[in-house]
Amino acid sequence: MRTPHILLLKQNVYQLRDQLANVVGPTAITALETEINTNVSQMFALGEEHFNFAMGLPRAKWRQIVSRSYYSAYNISKAVRFAISGDYSTQVTDHSKSGKLPNGFPNLNMYKNQLQVLRNDRNLCDYDHSADETELVFTVQEYLTLADSFINDSRAFLFTAKGITV
Amino acid sequence: METNQDLIALKCAFEERSSLSGINYEIKERSDGKILIMYLANPTERFYRILEDCLKATVGEGEVPSLMATLKKSAAPNLLKSAEGRLLQRTLVESLNINRHSFKDDFFARYTKSVSGAEEQIVARANNIVFGRRGAGKSSLLLYGSHMSKRNMQATIWVDMQVYSGRQDSSVAIDLFLHILKEVAPKLSASAAIGELKSTLEEMRLVEVMDEVKLRKLLPRIREVLSEFGNLNQTLMIYLDDYHVIGKAIQHRVLDFLYSVTRGNNIYIKISAIESLTQTYDSATKAGMQIQHDITVINLDYNLTMPEKATEHITSILDAHASYCGLPAIRSLCTSTDALARLVWVSAGVPRDALSIFSQAMTRTALSNGRKVSVSSVNIASSETVNVKMKELDADASEDAVALKDLFQGLQDFALKQNRKNAFLVEINNNDTIYQKIIKLIDLRLLHVISEGTSTGDVGKKYLALIIDYGFYTGIRAARSVDLFNKQTKKVLYRDLRTLPVYAK
Numbered sequence: 202m203r204t205p206h207i208l209l210l211k212q213n214v215y216q217l218r219d220q221l222a223n224v225v226g227p228t229a230i231t232a233l234e235t236e237i238n239t240n241v242s243q244m245f246a247l248g249e250e251h252f253n254f255a256m257g258l259p260r261a262k263w264r265q266i267v268s269r270s271y272y273s274a275y276n277i278s279k280a281v282r283f284a285i286s287g288d289y290s291t292q293v294t295d296h297s298k299s300g301k302l303p304n305g306f307p308n309l310n311m312y313k314n315q316l317q318v319l320r321n322d323r324n325l326c327d328y329d330h331s332a333d334e335t336e337l338v339f340t341v342q343e344y345l346t347l348a349d350s351f352i353n354d355s356r357a358f359l360f361t362a363k364g365i366t367v
Numbered sequence: 368m369e370t371n372q373d374l375i376a377l378k379c380a381f382e383e384r385s386s387l388s389g390i391n392y393e394i395k396e397r398s399d400g401k402i403l404i405m406y407l408a409n410p411t412e413r414f415y416r417i418l419e420d421c422l423k424a425t426v427g428e429g430e431v432p433s434l435m436a437t438l439k440k441s442a443a444p445n446l447l448k449s450a451e452g453r454l455l456q457r458t459l460v461e462s463l464n465i466n467r468h469s470f471k472d473d474f475f476a477r478y479t480k481s482v483s484g485a486e487e488q489i490v491a492r493a494n495n496i497v498f499g500r501r502g503a504g505k506s507s508l509l510l511y512g513s514h515m516s517k518r519n520m521q522a523t524i525w526v527d528m529q530v531y532s533g534r535q536d537s538s539v540a541i542d543l544f545l546h547i548l549k550e551v552a553p554k555l556s557a558s559a560a561i562g563e564l565k566s567t568l569e570e571m572r573l574v575e576v577m578d579e580v581k582l583r584k585l586l587p588r589i590r591e592v593l594s595e596f597g598n599l600n601q602t603l604m605i606y607l608d609d610y611h612v613i614g615k616a617i618q619h620r621v622l623d624f625l626y627s628v629t630r631g632n633n634i635y636i637k638i639s640a641i642e643s644l645t646q647t648y649d650s651a652t653k654a655g656m657q658i659q660h661d662i663t664v665i666n667l668d669y670n671l672t673m674p675e676k677a678t679e680h681i682t683s684i685l686d687a688h689a690s691y692c693g694l695p696a697i698r699s700l701c702t703s704t705d706a707l708a709r710l711v712w713v714s715a716g717v718p719r720d721a722l723s724i725f726s727q728a729m730t731r732t733a734l735s736n737g738r739k740v741s742v743s744s745v746n747i748a749s750s751e752t753v754n755v756k757m758k759e760l761d762a763d764a765s766e767d768a769v770a771l772k773d774l775f776q777g778l779q780d781f782a783l784k785q786n787r788k789n790a791f792l793v794e795i796n797n798n799d800t801i802y803q804k805i806i807k808l809i810d811l812r813l814l815h816v817i818s819e820g821t822s823t824g825d826v827g828k829k830y831l832a833l834i835i836d837y838g839f840y841t842g843i844r845a846a847r848s849v850d851l852f853n854k855q856t857k858k859v860l861y862r863d864l865r866t867l868p869v870y871a872k
Contacts, residue, residue: 297431310415318437321399329398336397338404338437 215287245367250274264326268346271323369548374403374736387450403436407693409655410438451693459726464724467525498642502719505639521602535614538577540624597633611644619655677716687774712838715815753838792830
């Protein structure tokens with residue numbers, strides 16, 4: 202991430218906005234909010250890019266399809282969590298939070314469970330040279346369907362919860 | 368490191384919480400550990416939530432579960448015999464008798480809204496009476512209102528009028544006041560006044576013939592105690608379920624007492640009842656609650672005059688139950704859509720009858736190793752409901768059960784034996800006692816309306832088109848010689864109605 206960047210402040214962006222409210226005028230606050238929403242859109246777009254890449258891969262590339270499906274879901278989750286809480290992290294531990302979606306997110310428990318399973322299978326695909334496709338918990342097609350529905354539900358949720366169109 | 372025993376214990380916990388027993392599962396062993404995979408025909412969010420709760424229960428507060436488990440979509444070869452199918456059968460049976468404890472936390476997940484939007488009316492701050500035949504969903508609608516009231520922090524009182532069934536004395540009003548005061552006592556500050564009122568009412572209850580004048584003198588005091596709801600801008604909702612079971616002659620008088628303390632006090636009365644067995648107001652004495660003025664009617668009948676609406680409603684109720692049990696749409700349990708169409712026709716659009724018949728059809732099909740519910744299994748199941756309906760006739764219309772049974776037998780002879788048809792016409796004449804009894808037989812679901820107004824060519828005469836309940840001549844009582852009206856359960860045609868025999872006493 203190139204400096205200067207709002208996310209490099211390593212600060213919850215909504216807390217930052219609220220604390221600056223008495224220092225800067227409403228125009229600056231609006232600019233800050235626009236910047237936040239732009240970052241949400243960019244994170245979301247990255248997730249979609251991973252998904253589109255996965256969709257274009259030949260079926261035989263099952264490891265890559267699962268891996269890209271995971272990164273698609275992870276970035277989409279990151280966009281949703283950032284949009285709602287204002288928290289952003291580049292730490293590796295953030296991967297364990299992909300299923301920690303905000304209250305009110307549709308099928309919250311289903312996504313929490315399945316994104317965790319997808320993460321485990323992503324590790325299998327990326328790091329276990331001895332694994333074969335039958336070891337996957339869900340099929341390649343099921344993972345693509347999961348990522349697709351997660352993108353759609355997230356898009357609808359961001360619009361309803363924050364008025365963000367992605 | 369997790370063991371197979373740990374994962375099997377997790378599966379058992381899931382089965383217990385979800386009420387699914389004997390689900391299909393596998394334990395997958397991989398380089399990164401073992402994972403429990405449980406197979407359901409339709410794993411909805413409800414099941415993932417249960418799984419999440421089970422996983423959390425394996426660790427302490429704030430810890431991350433080490434066990435891995437998930438749910439996968441996969442239908443058993445015979446859904447009727449699967450864990451999900453068995454749960455559906457149990458669920459359908461449980462839903463036949465709704466009471467205030469039914470479904471508890473799952474109520475909104477299990478409840479299916481009416482096609483007519485009656486839910487908006489039942490939650491309104493107004494007096495309502497819900498009319499419909501037995502099993503039309505009156506109690507369910509009242510329960511929906513009660514759950515919504517609680518959600519909206521309103522005080523609620525639920526009275527199951529079955530306790531007062533057959534009572535002909537208006538001292539039922541005393542019992543109701545005692546019930547209400549007991550329920551509201553913890554919510555109100557005037558505990559001493561409530562205690563005094565309760566003592567007085569208890570004394571009055573012991574007297575054989577109720578002193579109405581004495582009760583009337585008490586009403587201002589009861590009203591004053593309850594006025595706290597209005598003064599604090601709080602709301603009390605009183606639900607009277609199955610109001611028709613008390614004697615018809617006292618119904619308006621009991622309501623008169625009740626209404627005199629609730630009116631203008633932020634207290635609203637919600638009643639469920641069978642219309643032809645209910646009298647809310649007496650115009651001669653001006654006592655009771657007058658329909659449209661004091662209390663608004665919510666009609667819940669989807670009869671066979673609107674088969675499409677009835678089908679839509681019944682299918683959505685069955686779908687909601689199926690989804691709750693981890694099954695896909697109810698259609699997947701049937702050989703064809705004809706089975707559902709027939710179900711609606713034999714149940715005459717009454718939801719509870721449809722659930723009961725479908726449950727029995729499932730049992731029969733499973734016992735004969737069938738995989739899907741068919742038209743014939745629906746027919747057979749419907750004939751098994753006849754005895755229940757005859758018992759309900761005794762319970763709901765105890766005052767004139769014998770006369771109604773005689774008339775019904777006469778109608779069966781006329782239609783099935785003399786005319787070899789299951790449908791007939793009867794002239795609409797509200798002043799005719801036979802016609803009034805026929806209306807009661809409709810409310811008791813022994814006869815079903817297929818057209819609310821048709822003519823045969825006689826000027827000025829309108830006829831009601833009716834069919835006799837299917838259970839009396841199909842399935843185990845199959846009468847092959849009877850010409851079944853609208854056998855294909857399509858939209859009823861006017862020209863077919865005109866050919867039906869006219870019943871005249």
